[in-house]
Each structure stands twice: as structure tokens, then as C-alpha cells.
Amino acid sequence: MQMPHLIRNKFCNFLILIFATYPLFEFAQKVSQYDTQPLLKQARLSFESHNLQEGESLLEEYIQTARQKFPMGYTFGFEAAEVADENLNDKEAVEVIKQIQKHYGLQSDLALRQGIDASLLKVYKKAGRWSDGTQLVNELVGEVKTNFILNITVLDFNRALASLGKTNEAVQVSKQYFGDGENVTDQVVPSGFWMQKNAETAFMLNQPDNSLQILNNIEKTSPEYYRTNQVAIILLKINALEQLAKYSEIARQLALANGLSQKGYPVTSADQKLLQYRLKAYQRAGWLDGNYKANQEQLYIAPYPLNHRADIIRLIILCTVIFPPLVVLLVIIKRRIIK
Amino acid sequence: MKTNASINYIGIVMLIAGLKAHAQFYGTASSGPTAGSPVTAQVAVLASGSTGSCPYAGAPSPDVPISGTVSGQSITTYTLSANGNASNFGLSGSWSTQTTAGQSGSAGMTINTWCTAHNVDAAETTITSTYATWDQCNGIVSDFSEETLVQVTSYFPRCPGNPDSPQPATPPCNPNCPPAA
Secondary structure (H helix, E strand, O other), rough: OHHHHOOOHHHHHHHHHHHHHHHHHHHHOOOOOHHHHHHHHHHHHHOOOOOOHHHHHHHHHHHHHHHHOOOOOOOOOHHHHHHHHHHHHHHHHHHHHHHOOOOOOOHHHHHHHHHHHHHHHHHHHHHOHHHHHHHHHHHOOOOOOOOHHHHHHHHHHHHHHHHHHOHHHHHHHHHHOOOOOOOOOOOOOHHHHHHHHHHHHHHOOOHHHHHHHHHHHHHHHHHHHHOHHHHHHHHHHHHHHHHHOOOHHHHHHHHHHHHHHHHOOOOOHHHHHHHHHHHHHHHHHEEEEEOOOOOOOOOOOOOOOOOHHHHHHHHHHHHHHHHHHHHHHHHHHHHHOOO | OHHHHHHHHHHHHHHHHHHHHHHHOOOOOOOEEEEOOOOOOOOEEEEEEOOOOOOOOOOOEEEEEEEEEEEEEOEEEEEEEEEEEEOOOOEEEEEEEEEEOEEEEEEEEEEEEEOOOOOOOEEEEEEEEEEEEEEOOOEEEEEEEEEEEEEEEEEEOOOOOOOOOOOOOOOOOOOOOOOOO
């Protein structure tokens, strides 16, 4: 009678083991976020078996099919090129991506082709081909930048140039590609966003004057973006002003940001945290008063300021509680000694 | 019977865990691939006190750790780097990490700082790092959002000898700095 029960239990346990461990085997396989698209998955498999031509035609087929299905889409070129980048070595990936790029030279292909450019730029960055990358960005200068993915990839490439100390190239990319933000018109973020990012790059390049100039331009060219991001922009100005050691102006800007924050202007939690740190630091350094109003000049703050109220209380206790019994005690002792 | 019941119980827990892992793994399929961007970082240093030319350039200051949690519904690379000089401090550091589908993890970097001025009362390093994520679906980018981490570290590089200088127990004064004149 026990046997069927035991067999059933063992069978159940076996099934459970298979179900429970299956995802572990699946994680061990190579996966790509683009595998959800059958043509891209086939292309990946072709590249893995070193069949570059087949892979390339599958990528082109993917772009055409997706484009027919979603005519407003602009990320298909990037997605296709990414599959080449992920599954080929840098040299092969550049060749394949350039081949795909050749098919999209028309003005109507602009947004789609810019996605392919974004992927090519990523490969150049990964391979450390900085001059090729800079040249590619220079070729895009005259175009209207409608593809968000290209814009953020250029920003990333530029930050990499800045962190490598390639200042001249980074300044060139900043000025020529992003400029005053007029030509950067993707539908994902407003042009003021790209100007703000450009100002951050200028700060990283130790070019505070340039950073301040860009930030001041946001108010003129993107007034709505400026209004909703004013506190964040002031915090960036403060970063640049610190590089210029203009502490008095920083104190004024901090007081302004604090006032705006208290009036209910939008501030992210991270910026609020940063603002509070800044206020306290500049208050400690003597540039802001107790109410976070800007001082005209830095006030010297003694490291251990006297607490007058506590001192007066101590004095009163000393005079009324401790001194009289002591005097009485001394008088008693003196009398006993005399006796 | 008790043993069998325990085995079944463990098995059921494993089954639930397995199904949960499946759900997590395939969770993104309906919403399309999600993409992420590299991280950007800004570093600023506020130093108070009288600063001057430093004969002891390169003396070490405390390193600034920064960490954050990264998660990815898709395969995403995050990188962060900091480089350059801010006020009287040199900075350098970088990290990069990659998340894979359905996984999350933490990553951190240490920004190496070194003082180039010896007569500074106190210094505060502020690092803000930002990473962005968005959805790519049907050829359109949507749901753009940014996450920002703020890290502030205070330290006091001036050495003992000046009565006006605050002397906290931690972090200790830099032993390589000369006493204040």
C-alpha cells in the first residue's frame, strides 16, 4: 500500500527539481536583450557561427520588416547594429555596421541612420578608436539630431574623451554637436536637458566659464525647462563657481536656491539632499548666516563658540548654591581652629 | 511520513522559487527591451581655510568611496569615471559593471584624492552620479528617467598646531602635511 504513495512522491520531487533548476540552466546560456526579435536572434546565431554575410542580410531584413510595421520607429537601425557589436569583434562589427549604414543615405532615413551611427560610435569607444569616433561626430555636425539614442551616445563618448584628458576633442564635440541645443530636437527630452548635460561636461573639463555661459543660455533658449529645473541648474552653477573660487556668489546662489525650494519649486530628492549639504557646509564656513542668508563676506567662526546662556546659568548656580555654603564652612573651620 | 512531508515542503518551496525566477526572466518580453545609459559623475570639493601654494603636492587625502545599486531588466553596461582637479585636490577613479537580464547587483568605486595644499581647515567632497534608463519599444524611446546618487565626504586635512583648526578624531589629520605656520 505504501509503494504507489512513495512512487508518486518521488515522481513529484523529480518534476519539482526539473522546474526549479531549469532557470539556472537557462541563465548559463548566452542571452541577448534582442533575442525577443526572431530575426535578430537568427542574426546573432549566424555571427556566432562566423557567417557574417548571412547575419548582415538578416539585420537588414529586420530593419525593413520593422520599419514597414512601425513607420514612426527610429531605433531599429541601432538595435540591428547592436547585435553585430555584441557578437563580433570590433573590426568585424565596424565593417558590418558600415555596410548596413550604406543603405540609409536618404533624408527620410535620417533618424534611422543616426541610430546606426550611435552603435558605430559605441564600437569606436569600446575599441579606443577616439579619432575615428571624433571624426564620425564631426560628420554629424550639420544634421538635425532627431535620434535620442545618438544624442545620449555622443554625450557618453564626449564624457569619455573628457575623463581621458582629451580636452580639445571634448570641447570640439561639445560645441559643435550640442552647441546651443537648437539642432538637438529628439522627442524624448527637451533641448534644455542637452544644454544642461553640456554644461556638466564643461564643468568636468575644468572650464567653469564655459559651463556658466551654457547654463545662463538655458534661461534664454529654453525658459520652460529652466523654470522646472531652476534649483538643479543653480546647483550646477555652484559647482562651476567653486572652480572659480567665487564663494560670495556661491552663497548668494545657495540662498536663492533655498528660497525657491521653500516656495515649492520642483526639486528632486537628490538635489534637495545636495542643497542641504551645501547650505550647511557654507554656513559652517561662514558664508551663510543662521537663516541661510548670504553674508557679504566670510565671517570668522571660532571652532568652539561660547555658549553665553549656559555660562550665565553656571555663574548663578556658583553664586547662590556653591559659594554661600563654602563661606559658611570656612567660617566654622576658622572658629574651631581659633578655639 | 514526517520525512516525506518535509521533502515535499522543500520541493514546493523550490518550485515556487523556480516559477518566480521564470516570471522574472520573461517579465520584460511583453514591454520590449529596456535600455540603460552609462553613468555620469560630477565631483566638487569645497575647501575652507587659507589656501596657498603647496610644497607638498601629492600628499594623500582620504579616498572617497561611492557606491550604488544597479539593476537591469536587460543587459546593460554602467560606467562611471572621475578625473581632474577641483580646488586644491586631485581626483581620479573609475568603475564599470554589467548587469545581465533579470539580475541586479551593486557596484562601487573609490575616487582617489590627493591634497595639493597644506593649510586647509576642512574640506568636503561632493559627488553626484547619475544614470539614465529608458524603454525602447516598437522603434520609439519612451519612459526616460534619471537616477542620481549623492555622496558627501568631509575631511580635515590640516595638521595639528593651529589652535583655530578643528581637530576631529576621525578622519585623522594627514601625517604627511607639515604643521601650520
